[in-house]
Amino acid sequence: MGKPTHLSEADIAEFGRELDAVRDEVMNDVGERDARYIHNILATQRYSEVVGRAMLMAGFLPPAWLSGVGLLSLSKILENMEIGHNVMHGQWDWMNDPALDSGTYEWDNTCPSDQWKHSHNYVHHTFTNIVDLDRDLGYSVLRMSEDQAWEPRFLVQPGIALTLAAFFQWGVALHDLEWERIGKDKSWSEVGTQARGIWGKVRNQLFKDYVAFPLLAGPMAPFVISGNFAANFNRNIWSFMIIFCGHFTDEVEMFDVEETRDEARGQWYLRQLLGSSNLDGSVPFHILSGHLSYQIEHHLFPDMPSHRYREIAPRVQAICERYGLNYNTGPLSKQFGGVVKRILRMSLPHRRKGNTLADESSVDAPVYAEAA
Amino acid sequence: MKPVVKKLLGSPLVGALTSPLSVDDYLALIDRRLSLREPRGRVSAVARQTPDSVTLTIEPNDNWTGHRPGQHLLLGVDLDGVRHSRCFSIVSAPGDPLIEVTVKRNGDGRVSNFLVDHAERGQLIYLSPAEGDFCPGPSVPESALLISAGSGITPVMGVLRDWLARDLVQDVVFVHYARSATDMIYAAELAALDARHPGLRVETVYTAEGGGRIDAAALDARVPDLAERETWLCGPAGFMDAAEPLVRARSNRPLHREQFAATRREAAHGEGAVQFVKSDIAASGENGSLLEVAEGAGLKPAYGCRMGICHACKCRVSEGTVRDLRTNRVRDVRDTDLQLCIHAAAGDVAVEL
Numbered sequence: 001m002g003k004p005t006h007l008s009e010a011d012i013a014e015f016g017r018e019l020d021a022v023r024d025e026v027m028n029d030v031g032e033r034d035a036r037y038i039h040n041i042l043a044t045q046r047y048s049e050v051v052g053r054a055m056l057m058a059g060f061l062p063p064a065w066l067s068g069v070g071l072l073s074l075s076k077i078l079e080n081m082e083i084g085h086n087v088m089h090g091q092w093d094w095m096n097d098p099a100l101d102s103g104t105y106e107w108d109n110t111c112p113s114d115q116w117k118h119s120h121n122y123v124h125h126t127f128t129n130i131v132d133l134d135r136d137l138g139y140s141v142l143r144m145s146e147d148q149a150w151e152p153r154f155l156v157q158p159g160i161a162l163t164l165a166a167f168f169q170w171g172v173a174l175h176d177l178e179w180e181r182i183g184k185d186k187s188w189s190e191v192g193t194q195a196r197g198i199w200g201k202v203r204n205q206l207f208k209d210y211v212a213f214p215l216l217a218g219p220m221a222p223f224v225i226s227g228n229f230a231a232n233f234n235r236n237i238w239s240f241m242i243i244f245c246g247h248f249t250d251e252v253e254m255f256d257v258e259e260t261r262d263e264a265r266g267q268w269y270l271r272q273l274l275g276s277s278n279l280d281g282s283v284p285f286h287i288l289s290g291h292l293s294y295q296i297e298h299h300l301f302p303d304m305p306s307h308r309y310r311e312i313a314p315r316v317q318a319i320c321e322r323y324g325l326n327y328n329t330g331p332l333s334k335q336f337g338g339v340v341k342r343i344l345r346m347s348l349p350h351r352r353k354g355n356t357l358a359d360e361s362s363v364d365a366p367v368y369a370e371a372a
Numbered sequence: 373m374k375p376v377v378k379k380l381l382g383s384p385l386v387g388a389l390t391s392p393l394s395v396d397d398y399l400a401l402i403d404r405r406l407s408l409r410e411p412r413g414r415v416s417a418v419a420r421q422t423p424d425s426v427t428l429t430i431e432p433n434d435n436w437t438g439h440r441p442g443q444h445l446l447l448g449v450d451l452d453g454v455r456h457s458r459c460f461s462i463v464s465a466p467g468d469p470l471i472e473v474t475v476k477r478n479g480d481g482r483v484s485n486f487l488v489d490h491a492e493r494g495q496l497i498y499l500s501p502a503e504g505d506f507c508p509g510p511s512v513p514e515s516a517l518l519i520s521a522g523s524g525i526t527p528v529m530g531v532l533r534d535w536l537a538r539d540l541v542q543d544v545v546f547v548h549y550a551r552s553a554t555d556m557i558y559a560a561e562l563a564a565l566d567a568r569h570p571g572l573r574v575e576t577v578y579t580a581e582g583g584g585r586i587d588a589a590a591l592d593a594r595v596p597d598l599a600e601r602e603t604w605l606c607g608p609a610g611f612m613d614a615a616e617p618l619v620r621a622r623s624n625r626p627l628h629r630e631q632f633a634a635t636r637r638e639a640a641h642g643e644g645a646v647q648f649v650k651s652d653i654a655a656s657g658e659n660g661s662l663l664e665v666a667e668g669a670g671l672k673p674a675y676g677c678r679m680g681i682c683h684a685c686k687c688r689v690s691e692g693t694v695r696d697l698r699t700n701r702v703r704d705v706r707d708t709d710l711q712l713c714i715h716a717a718a719g720d721v722a723v724e725l
Contacts, residue, residue, distance in 0.1 A: 030453065031452040031453045032452050033453075034453055035450065035452075036453075042397075043401065046398055046400075046401055047401065050398070050401070090672060093672040094453075094672065095453055095454055095455060096455040096674065096676075097450075097455050099396075101674060103674070106392040107392060108392055204388065204391045205391075207388055208388055208389060212388050212389050213389065
């Protein structure tokens with residue numbers, strides 16, 4: 001488990017400087033082209049929503065219902081994955097456009113943006129894959145690492161994972177309540193404030209998808225309700241799959257608190273790299289994943305405009321290869337297969353030995369020695 | 373937008389249908405100028421009076437609530453993907469449904485230079501509500517003096533056009549300082565008005581063509597009865613510093629001044645330490661305004677004009693000692709919303725960013 005042993009502190013610092021150089025180059029280059037990209041995404045998301053909802057109003061015709069669900073799913077996925085998540089990371093703050101401001105953007109999700117920015121931007125992106133600190137590691141309901149103590153409740157975690165996939169946004173909404181801290185170092189009044197925020201988002205989404213649009217549809221209401229439910233369901237499944245492939249694939253590394261104390265920049269980059277995994281695919285696939293298919297690049301540079309990850313990925317991969325570091329990538333089938341395997345394996349108490357990257361990377365070490 | 377349509381779109385039901393996005397986000401699919409609340413406009417005419425300027429006529433949407441004479445507004449444009457806003461005086465009279473501004477090329481001013489070089493009909497412009505109190509009320513004095521220099525002519529023209537439109541010009545002297553004849557905006561209009569209106573006398577001074585800068589003797593010669601006149605004054609900082617004491621020494625009548633760019637009284641450097649509370653970053657307050665310090669620390673606070681006009685960078689300061697860069701005044705603040713671009717640290721400051 002943990003970080004590779006074949007790199008000296010100086011190597012890791014140099015590795016960090018090379019990544020900094022990639023980041024600086026892109027961030028100094030953002031401009032018109034990036035603005036055009038996000039404006040196209042925004043227009044696609046909104047048109048597909050408008051047309052999708054309109055088609056659901058004719059949902060008694062099966063083809064209309066199906067295309068309505070497809071378009072609304074596309075819109076909801078784009079809004080959460082490629083727009084909301086990335087806007088809230090500050091990827092588009094440089095545009096100085098109030099509609100794309102990380103401070104004020106609110107997304108179509110039952111999780112309020114301020115709670116998301118705390119649990120995701122701060123806790124998860126800072127303490128990525130550190131057992132006991134990164135609350136995304138199993139979302140406090142799943143055991144995802146040998147270093148999490150096994151408890152009998154984990155025997156049913158395959159079922160829990162399926163339920164989480166189907167209702168993913170609700171899990172996300174409740175995530176920042178940090179129920180394990182309630183009554184200990186977190187007061188009930190703080191929880192109450194958060195719960196009111198969540199209720200506001202829940203109410204708005206339920207009213208919009210299951211009351212207001214069905215009312216507009218009149219006799220077509222059942223088709224609109226089922227269509228909206230299907231679109232939310234599709235987004236839950238999709239975002240669950242993409243997000244779980246980001247940190248829980250087969251070869252991904254977990255870390256303990258001790259080894260990550262007082263990390264320098266290069267070491268932080270190293271942990272982000274080893275704790276993340278990418279997905280291979282086509283450009284539309286990457287866009288639909290919110291470019292989280294470039295989870296490695298996203299964790300190295302969370303505030304870089306997402307479509308740039310595609311462009312820098314070959315360079316990041318080349319840097320990793322030179323340092324003999326595993327650049328974990330593969331098609332969705334392989335990576336998600338690894339996730340499923342991990343969920344099943346970790347539900348059982350036994351501890352598997354000898355599959356950590358520390359061992360694998362020692363095999364890679366000579367490659368680095370040659371390159372150096 | 374028809375009022376009934378606007379009322380419908382602004383209703384809570386439509387708001388719920390678009391939530392958490394705004395109605396504007398969807399209106400943008402039809403036309404980016406459409407908005408329920410924000411004033412936006414399109415350039416409806418472009419004229420170039422001089423080689424280094426452009427006169428824009430802007431057709432605002434119905435969120436534009438009009439202006440008083442001599443007021444200014446922010447014009448926002450997206451340049452290389454980034455929204456930039458700068459402040460310009462409104463030349464058109466308040467009764468005019470269209471907004472007229474004249475923009476002069478300005479050193480490294482990106483918005484000004486972009487508009488001078490590339491403004492075209494149909495272009496989208498983000499607007500702000502009009503601001504400023506160059507003209508405190510609708511009354512017009514019996515005798516008035518208007519003095520301007522360079523692009524400072526624009527708010528003064530706005531005041532004059534208002535008086536002319538209301539047919540209230542009795543005895544107005546307009547002294548304008550331009551570098552040269554080819555450089556002067558509104559030269560033709562002023563000459564025509566001068567010829568047409570007996571109550572208006574226009575004196576144009578070309579400083580680079582032997583006209584000389586403003587001084588006591590020349591002012592006395594041009595406006596011997598200055599003591600009787602209420603004065604409106606606008607121009608670059610150096611011109612204002614020279615002209616204001618001359619006018620004040622000669623007249624006790626009210627003097628109205630409009631100054632562009634917040635002139636910083638001294639280099640914008642602060643003291644003390646700045647603590648950005650939310651992001652848990654500490655920075656030295658020495659390097660410029662709080663906005664610049666925040667940006668230097670890697671933060672990306674919202675901003676607009678960067679000269680104290682638009683309030684886009686307003687941010688809560690939990691506590692600290694700050695210097696107002698326009699007046700140089702130092703004060704202690706606690707839980708106060710401040711414009712970061714025109715305040716620097718004068719001691720330790722905690723900013724909620």
